[in-house]
Amino acid sequence: MQQAVALTGSSVARRSRPGDPIFAGIARASGVFVLLLMGSLILSLFIGGLQAFRRFGASFLVSTTWDPVHEVFGAAVSVYGTVTTSVLALILAVPIAFGIAFFLTELAPAWMRRPVGVAVELLAAVPSIIYGMWGFFVIVPIMSQYVEPTLIDTFDGIPVLEDMFAGPPFGTGLFTAALVLTVMVVPFIAATMRDVFETVPPVFKESAYGVGCTTWEVMRSIVIPYTRVSVVGGIMLGLGRALGETMAVTFVIGNSDHITANLFGSGNTIASIVALEFPESPAGSLKLSSLLALGFILFVISFIVLAISRTLLRPRLKV
Amino acid sequence: MKFVVTAVAFGLVAFTVAAHTNQAQAQQITGAGSSFAAPIYSKWGEASSAATGIQLNYQAVGSGAGINQINNRTVDFGASDMPVPADKLTEHKLMQFPTVIGGVDIIVNIPGIKPNEVKLTGPILADIYLGNITKWNDKAIEAINPGVKLPSTAIAPVHRADGSGTTFVFTDYLGTQSPEWKSKVGASTSVSWPVGTGAKGSDGVAGTVRQIPGGIGYDEAAYAEQNHLTTVMMRNFAGKFVAPTMAAFESSAASADWSKVQNFAIDLNDQPGAGSWPIESATFVLLPTDPKDEKQSAAVKKFFDWGFTHGSDIAKSLLYIPLPSSVHDAIRAAWKTVPGTM
Numbered sequence: 001m002q003q004a005v006a007l008t009g010s011s012v013a014r015r016s017r018p019g020d021p022i023f024a025g026i027a028r029a030s031g032v033f034v035l036l037l038m039g040s041l042i043l044s045l046f047i048g049g050l051q052a053f054r055r056f057g058a059s060f061l062v063s064t065t066w067d068p069v070h071e072v073f074g075a076a077v078s079v080y081g082t083v084t085t086s087v088l089a090l091i092l093a094v095p096i097a098f099g100i101a102f103f104l105t106e107l108a109p110a111w112m113r114r115p116v117g118v119a120v121e122l123l124a125a126v127p128s129i130i131y132g133m134w135g136f137f138v139i140v141p142i143m144s145q146y147v148e149p150t151l152i153d154t155f156d157g158i159p160v161l162e163d164m165f166a167g168p169p170f171g172t173g174l175f176t177a178a179l180v181l182t183v184m185v186v187p188f189i190a191a192t193m194r195d196v197f198e199t200v201p202p203v204f205k206e207s208a209y210g211v212g213c214t215t216w217e218v219m220r221s222i223v224i225p226y227t228r229v230s231v232v233g234g235i236m237l238g239l240g241r242a243l244g245e246t247m248a249v250t251f252v253i254g255n256s257d258h259i260t261a262n263l264f265g266s267g268n269t270i271a272s273i274v275a276l277e278f279p280e281s282p283a284g285s286l287k288l289s290s291l292l293a294l295g296f297i298l299f300v301i302s303f304i305v306l307a308i309s310r311t312l313l314r315p316r317l318k319v
Numbered sequence: 320m321k322f323v324v325t326a327v328a329f330g331l332v333a334f335t336v337a338a339h340t341n342q343a344q345a346q347q348i349t350g351a352g353s354s355f356a357a358p359i360y361s362k363w364g365e366a367s368s369a370a371t372g373i374q375l376n377y378q379a380v381g382s383g384a385g386i387n388q389i390n391n392r393t394v395d396f397g398a399s400d401m402p403v404p405a406d407k408l409t410e411h412k413l414m415q416f417p418t419v420i421g422g423v424d425i426i427v428n429i430p431g432i433k434p435n436e437v438k439l440t441g442p443i444l445a446d447i448y449l450g451n452i453t454k455w456n457d458k459a460i461e462a463i464n465p466g467v468k469l470p471s472t473a474i475a476p477v478h479r480a481d482g483s484g485t486t487f488v489f490t491d492y493l494g495t496q497s498p499e500w501k502s503k504v505g506a507s508t509s510v511s512w513p514v515g516t517g518a519k520g521s522d523g524v525a526g527t528v529r530q531i532p533g534g535i536g537y538d539e540a541a542y543a544e545q546n547h548l549t550t551v552m553m554r555n556f557a558g559k560f561v562a563p564t565m566a567a568f569e570s571s572a573a574s575a576d577w578s579k580v581q582n583f584a585i586d587l588n589d590q591p592g593a594g595s596w597p598i599e600s601a602t603f604v605l606l607p608t609d610p611k612d613e614k615q616s617a618a619v620k621k622f623f624d625w626g627f628t629h630g631s632d633i634a635k636s637l638l639y640i641p642l643p644s645s646v647h648d649a650i651r652a653a654w655k656t657v658p659g660t661m
Contacts, residue, residue, distance in 0.1 A: 068482075069505035136523075141530050168473045170516050170531055255480035255517030266516045268480075276519065279381030280482025280508045283390070 042299055049293025051286060060293060066257040066273070073290035075297055080259050081267035082301065084174055085249065086242035088263075089181035094235060097186050101193030105223075106215055117194065124187035132251035135180040140252060143179075144171025148264050166262045172254040175263040180248050185238035192234025196227040236309050243302055246271040270298045348618045351378040352385015352398030355484045355539060356602040359419055360398070362633050367625040373618050382484050382508060389413065389605045395615045397605040400484020401508060402584035412608045414657050415582045416650045417601035418623060420640040422540035422568040423488050425598075426548040428528050429455055430470055433549070435562040438463050440554040441496025441589070441597065447535060448476050449499060450514035455533060463554075472533035477524050479537075480517030482508040488600040489537045492588040537598075540568065541638035555597045556589045567596035568640045577646050583653075601642070606657050617659030624651065 052060060052073060063074025100120060104113055148169035155161040200223050208218045224231070254266025255276065268276075274291050281288035345368065350360065357379035364375030380388070382399040389397025390411045403415055425444065427437060443459050446452040452459060456469045479486045491506035504510050518527040521542045528534035528548070540563055543550055552560045561567045574592035575585055589597045604623065610616035626634075627650070631641040642650075 065511065067511035068509045069507045069511065136526065144531060168475055168533070170475060172516055172518075172527070250480070250519055251523075255519070256515065257511050268517075272480075276481040276517075277509060280383035282383055283387045 042296070045292055045296040045299060049289055049296045051289035052293040055286060055289075060290075061297070064257075064259050068277070068287055071286050073287065075270075075290075075294055077257050077259050078268050078270045078273050078294060079297060079301070081174065081177075081253065082243060082269040082271070082298065084267070085177045085181055085253070085269060086239055088175070088178035089185055089242045090235065090239055092178065092182040093186045093189055093238060096182070097189035097193055097234075097238075100186070100190040101197055102219060104190075104194050105197040106219065120187045120190050120194070122187075123183075124191055128184065128245060128248045131180055131184050132248035135176065135248060136251040139176060139179060140171035142171075143176050144169045152264070163261050164263050166264060169264065170254060170266065172252050172266060173262075173264045174253065174260075174267050177249045177253040177267075177269075178263075180252055181242045181245060184245065184248060185242050188241060189234045189238040192237060193227075193231055196230035196234070197223055199230075200226050232309055232312070236306065239305055240302060243298065243305070244271055245269075246275045250275055270294045345372055345374045346614070346618045347374050347376060348396070348615060348622060349376045349378075349394045350385075350396045350398055350604075350619075351380050351388045351394045352605075353382050353400045353484055353602050354379035355400050355421060356398055356418065358541075358637050359630075359634055359639050362637060363622070363626045363630050366630070366633060367622060370629075371618075371621055371625050373622050375622060381482060383482060386605065389607065392607060392611060395610075396619045398602065399605060400600065400602050401487045402582065402601075402603055403605060405582055405584075408582060408605075413605045414608050414653065415584065415603050415605055416623075416653060417583050417585070417603050417642060417646070418626065419634050420568065420572050420587060420599055420601045420642065421638075422563055422571075422596050422599040422640070423485055423492075423537050424540050424543035424548070424550045424563045425553060426525065426528050426536050426538055426543055427551055428530075428532060428534040428549065429472065430532055431468065435550055435552050436467060437469075438552045438554065438560045441492065444553075445493045445497030445500045447474055448478075448493060448513070448515065449497070449503070470533075475531045475534045476512075476515030477527045477531070477534055477536035478512050478515055478517050479509075479521075479524055480519050484508060484600070484602065485521070485537065485539055486510065488588065488598060491586065491600075492598045495589045540599075544638055553597050555593075555595050556591050557593045557595070559593050561594060561596055563596055565635070565638070565640070567594055568599055571595035571597070571599055572640050573643055577643070577649065583646075583650070599640075608657055610658060613659035615659070616657050620654050620657065620659065627651075 056063065056073065060073070060075055061079070062076050063072070064076045065072045065074045066077060067073070100116075104117055104120075108116065148165075148171065151165045152169065155165045204222050204226065205218050208222050213221070249269050250272040253268055253272060255268050255272060256266035257268065258266070260267065274294055277287065277291055281291060357377060360375065360377045364373075364377065368374055377398075378394075382401055385394075385397040386399055386403065388394045390413075397413075398418075403413065407413075408415055425439065429437065437460075439460070440463065443452060443463075446459070453474055454471055455474055456471045461469060487506060487508045490500075490504065490510050493504070494501040494506050504513065516527065518524045518536075521538050524536040524538055525542065525546055525548055528536040538548065542548075543563070550563050552562050554560050555571075570592045571587060571590045574590040574595050575587055577583070577585060583601075583603070585601060587599045587601060604619075606616060606619060627642070627647040634641045
C-alpha cells in the first residue's frame with residue numbers, strides 16, 4: 001500500500017491500480033479451481049469404486065460378467081461398447097466434418113456459407129435426448145427394415161465381414177449407436193475445423209496458388225499442416241462427446257451385457273449402464289461401487305485418449 | 320385506477336391469509352420410491368387431501384432409491400416393488416406393508432396374430448428368454464397353439480434395460496417356472512439377461528416390441544391396456560389358459576394365502592385358482608418404527624387408511640387391483656408397531 005502511495009504520479013502508477021491484483025487473483029483462483037475440481041472428482045470416483053476394485057481386483061477390467069443378482073461385476077462389456085461406438089463414430093464423422101469445413105472455407109459460394117455454417121452450429125446445440133428419440137423412432141426402424149437385412153445378406157458367406165454384420169436385425173445395437181453418435185459429433189468437429197481453417201493467413205494460401213497449386217494441394221500442404229493441432233483438438237472434442245454420451249446411446253444401443261464382434265449386436269456403454277442402473281443401486285452396495293468404478297475407468301480412458309493425441313502431436317510441433 | 324390498486328391489494332392480502340390458513344391445516348408428508356406405484360399414490364393424494372388434510376409429496380425415483388431414502392430417513396415413507404427381506408427390515412427399523420397389486424402382461428409382435436390369440440406357458444417363456452427357443456414356429460409353441468398359424472420369424476426377446484420392479488416380478492415368475500432360469504439368472508430388479516435387447520422404461524419395451532417383427536416383451540398391465548398392446552394368454556398354476564383381464568388379476572390376489580407370510584412379503588406369482596393370471600405382484604410401503612416425528616408417521620398411516628377405505632375405485636380405474644379387505648384389516652393391526660396415533 002505504501003508503495004502504491006509512493007509511486008503515485010509516476011508513470012508506473014497506471015499499472016498498479018487495485019483492479020489488477022484482484023483480477024490476477026481471480027484468474028489464478030479459477031486456474032487452481034479447475035485443478036482442484038478435477039482432482040476431487042477423480043478422487044471421489046476412485047474412493048467410491050474402491051469396494052469394487054478391492055473385491056474383483058484387476059479382473060474387474062477384463063471380466064465380461066455383469067450380474068446384479070449374484071453380485072459379480074466386470075467392466076469389459078461397457079468399456080468395449082464405449083470404445084467401439086466412439087471409434088466407429090469418429091471414423092465416420094471425421095471425413096464428413098472435414099468435407100463440411102473444406103466446403104465452407106474454400107469452395108462454397110459466399111451466399112451459402114452463412115446458412116450452412118449456422119445449421120452446423122445449430123446441430124451442435126441440439127440436446128442429446130432429441131438425438132436419442134430421433135434415433136429410436138426414425139433410424140432404428142430404417143435400420144431394422146432396410147439397412148441391416150441388406151447388409152446381412154450382402155456379406156453372408158464372406159469371412160470376417162459375415163461375423164461383423166450378422167442378424168437378427170433388431171435395428172438397435174452398436175452400429176446404430178455409432179451412427180447416432182456420428183450425427184452428434186460431426187457439427188462439433190466441423191465447426192472447429194472451419195474456424196481454424198479460417199485462421200490460416202491468406203498470404204500463405206495466395207502464395208501457394210501463385211506457384212500453381214490446386215485447391216486440394218493448398219488444403220493438404222498449407223492449411224492442414226498449419227492447423228494440425230487445432231484440428232486434432234476438434235476431433236478430440238468430438239471423441240470426448242462420443243465417449244461420454246448417455247441418453248442418445250441408451251435409446252439405441254440395445255443395452256445387453258455381452259461382447260460381440262457383430263456390429264448389429266446389442267451392447268452397452270459405461271455412460272448408459274451407469275444411467276440405467278444408478279437409481280436401483282442401494283447406497284453402500286457393491287453394485288453402486290462398481291458403477292462408480294466404471295465412472296473412474298471412463299475418466300481414465302478420456303485421459304489416455306488426450307495423452308495419446310498430445311504425444312502424437314509433439315514431435316511434429318518442434319519442426 | 321386507485322380502486323383497481325386497492326382491489327388487487329385486498330385480493331393479495333386475502334390470498335395470503337387464505338394460503339396461510341390452508342397451510343396451517345394441511346400436513347405435508349413425503350414419500351419416495353417405486354415408479355410403478357406413482358400414478359395411484361398421486362391420485363390418492365389428490366383425492367384424499369380434502370378429507371384428511373394431508374398433502375402428499377411423492378417422488379418416483381425408483382424402488383432402490385426409495386429404500387435408500389427411507390434408510391437415511393430423508394422421507395416419511397419409502398416405496399418398493401420388491402419386498403425388503405426381514406433382516407434388512409430389522410436392521411433399518413422398518414415396517415413393511417403392501418398397498419395395491421399390479422399385473423404384468425406379456426406383449427408380442429407376430430405378423431398376423433391378434434391380441435390373446437397366442438397361448439404361452441411359463442416354461443416356454445423361460446426358454447425364450449434363455450435363448451433355448453428362437454423361432455415362433457418352434458414345436459413347443461405350436462403344440463399348445465393348434466389352429467394358429469405361426470410364422471418362422473425369429474423371436475426377438477426385449478427386456479427392461481433400467482432397473483425396475485416389473486423386471487423383478489417377471490424374473491421371479493420365470494424362476495418359479497424354470498429351474499434353469501432360477502440357477503442361471505435369478506430374480507432382481509435388473510439381471511444378467513442371456514439373450515435379447517434392452518429398452519428403457521415401459522414405453523421403451525413397448526416401442527421396441529412394436530418395431531421388431533417377432534418381438535416379445537413384458538409390461539405393467541395398466542400400461543399394456545392403455546396402449547392397446549398385443550397381449551398373449553398364459554397358462555396358470557391350475558393348468559388353464561387365461562387372458563390378462565381385471566377378473567384374472569383379482570382372482571389371483573384372492574387366491575393367495577396371506578396368513579403364512581411374514582411382513583406381508585407375499586409372492587403373488589403363479590397362484591392357484593382356475594381364472595388366475597400367473598404374473599403379478601404387490602407394491603410395498605416402508606415406514607420407520609422409530610419415526611423422528613410421530614405426527615408424520617401418523618399422517619402416513621392416515622393417508623393409506625384413506626386409500627384402503629375409499630381408494631379402491633380409483634385403483635381399479637388405473638388398473639391396479641385393491642388388496643382383499645382381510646389384508647387391509649391385518650395391515651391396520653400391524654400399524655400398531657409404528658408409533659403415532661391416527
